[in-house]
Amino acid sequence: MAANNVSMSKKQYYTSDLPLEIVEIILSKLPIDSLLRFKAVSKSWNTMISDLVFVQNPRNIFIPRCGNMGCRKQVVCSCDGVLLVADYFKRRYVLSNPSTRAEIKLRFPYKFSNNSIFHGLCRDPTNGNFKVVILTPKYYAVYSCTNNSWTDKKEYPSNGRLLFNKREVIVNGSTYWIWRRDNNVEEILYIDPRDDMFKFIKTPKNVEHGKRIYVVSLKGFLCMYCYGRDETEVRIWIKGKGLDNNSWNELMTVENVRASIDTFRPLCFLENKIVIRVEVKEIAVYDPCEKTFEVLNECRYFHDFGLIPYTESLFFPRHVFLCRI
Amino acid sequence: MAAETGTPTTLTLKSNDDELFSVAESAAILSVTIRNMVEDGCAGGVIPLDNVDGKTLASVITYMNGISAIPADEEKKKSYRDKFLSDKDFETLADMVLAANYLNMSCLMDAVSAKIAQVMEKKSVGWVRRKFGIENDYTPEEEAAVKEEHKWTFEGVETDDDN
Numbered sequence: 001m002a003a004n005n006v007s008m009s010k011k012q013y014y015t016s017d018l019p020l021e022i023v024e025i026i027l028s029k030l031p032i033d034s035l036l037r038f039k040a041v042s043k044s045w046n047t048m049i050s051d052l053v054f055v056q057n058p059r060n061i062f063i064p065r066c067g068n069m070g071c072r073k074q075v076v077c078s079c080d081g082v083l084l085v086a087d088y089f090k091r092r093y094v095l096s097n098p099s100t101r102a103e104i105k106l107r108f109p110y111k112f113s114n115n116s117i118f119h120g121l122c123r124d125p126t127n128g129n130f131k132v133v134i135l136t137p138k139y140y141a142v143y144s145c146t147n148n149s150w151t152d153k154k155e156y157p158s159n160g161r162l163l164f165n166k167r168e169v170i171v172n173g174s175t176y177w178i179w180r181r182d183n184n185v186e187e188i189l190y191i192d193p194r195d196d197m198f199k200f201i202k203t204p205k206n207v208e209h210g211k212r213i214y215v216v217s218l219k220g221f222l223c224m225y226c227y228g229r230d231e232t233e234v235r236i237w238i239k240g241k242g243l244d245n246n247s248w249n250e251l252m253t254v255e256n257v258r259a260s261i262d263t264f265r266p267l268c269f270l271e272n273k274i275v276i277r278v279e280v281k282e283i284a285v286y287d288p289c290e291k292t293f294e295v296l297n298e299c300r301y302f303h304d305f306g307l308i309p310y311t312e313s314l315f316f317p318r319h320v321f322l323c324r325i
Numbered sequence: 326m327a328a329e330t331g332t333p334t335t336l337t338l339k340s341n342d343d344e345l346f347s348v349a350e351s352a353a354i355l356s357v358t359i360r361n362m363v364e365d366g367c368a369g370g371v372i373p374l375d376n377v378d379g380k381t382l383a384s385v386i387t388y389m390n391g392i393s394a395i396p397a398d399e400e401k402k403k404s405y406r407d408k409f410l411s412d413k414d415f416e417t418l419a420d421m422v423l424a425a426n427y428l429n430m431s432c433l434m435d436a437v438s439a440k441i442a443q444v445m446e447k448k449s450v451g452w453v454r455r456k457f458g459i460e461n462d463y464t465p466e467e468e469a470a471v472k473e474e475h476k477w478t479f480e481g482v483e484t485d486d487d488n
Contacts, residue, residue, distance in 0.1 A: 017423065018419060026441045027442075029438055030442045033477075034445065036478045037482070038450065039471055040463070040472050041453050041459055041461075042454070042460065042462050044459075044462070045459065100475075101475075
């Protein structure tokens with residue numbers, strides 16, 4: 001295969017023999033470090049790699065919220081391969097993609113009086129860029145990477161409150177929380193990265209009003225769960241893919257549950273089985289055919305610092321990317 | 326399909342350099358391109374494959390025969406594919422990925438492109454330019470800047486005369 005220098009217009013990708021579609025297929029199978037190195041091959045490869053929005057077989061891992069209890073810097077959440085790391089005492093944050101080792105620093109501009117501060121991350125589907133949401137008990141504010149600026153302090157919807165003790169879920173490029181109305185009915189709400197507003201999602205039709213509900217992300221979908229007919233049964237529903245698809249399908253019912261639903265948390269699938277945190281320090285694998293739990297002994301030392309699901313990606317906030325070129 | 330049960334049908338494939346190959350229809354229809362020709366009744370005589378040379382076609386047929394002899398066991402098929410591709414050099418793999426694309430054989434396409442990625446993984450920028458026949462259109466300053474941006478990705482790269 002001789003290297004015949006085919007000259008084409010600058011914007012085209014050119015290779016001697018392999019057409020662009022095939023080169024893209026090959027590149028999509030490379031690990032992220034090789035891809036970033038091959039940006040130096042040519043301008044057209046640089047463009048092609050920057051445009052690759054997916055990495056095949058990305059590693060899906062869990063990142064502990066914090067290495068040691070009491071440390072100041074904590075990974076607080078992750079969205080599409082980008083982590084938000086907080087340094088609470090200084091109101092400083094770092095958005096970082098550990099796969100590409102790129103990062104951006106930001107500072108929360110408003111004062112807050114106590115430690116009850118919570119976070120969300122979003123990816124705006126209109127431009128693919130990231131947004132950071134900081135929530136205090138009284139207001140919230142959104143940082144946009146595109147504008148490199150914060151919104152004003154924004155008010156929550158009236159009638160109810162965010163349940164911060166039920167962990168947020170980041171999926172579909174948005175962050176979902178549980179909202180409890182003044183009449184104690186719980187609902188799911190999310191922040192819409194297109195207009196920075198909170199929006200509600202209807203829960204599945206056959207869920208009794210007033211039931212305690214929980215959210216989690218499984219297989220890249222938003223899932224909701226609650227007790228079934230009694231407290232030995234947990235029913236799990238799965239929402240349609242994407243921000244605007246709010247249809248629910250029943251995923252499975254976990255039976256023979258002994259743990260409280262407050263510590264019960266599905267983590268991920270393992271073939272047809274499901275890995276569930278059953279107690280604060282106990283992780284088990286549930287077999288839906290046998291309806292049994294197998295406790296994973298090697299996980300006994302886990303503290304309840306929370307495990308943040310993380311998927312490798314090449315995404316990064318755009319204004320940093322432009323600055324560096 | 327033309328084959329009557331019990332009687333194995335043989336197809337004749339012709340490469341673009343006019344070599345003829347006999348292959349069992351059951352193995353050849355791993356290629357969706359060939360299967361469509363068979364279903365359309367165009368397989369009576371010789372099937373011309375204008376985008377594949379004899380050397381590559383021989384290799385693809387070896388693969389077709391090998392993989393179709395393995396019963397439905399994904400593990401065994403995978404290890405066959407790994408072994409089949411293990412001794413192929415970059416040029417052969419590039420010809421095979423083109424052939425797999427033209428013949429519409431998704432399993433071979435996946436395996437070969439993954440193998441090429443594996444071969445490239447630790448290679449230098451210069452190696453990639455030579456093998457893919459790419460002209461470096463950066464100025465020296467631009468190239469240095471791009472390399473500097475992702476400096477850490479150059480650790481552990483195989484040594485090359487042009488890195």
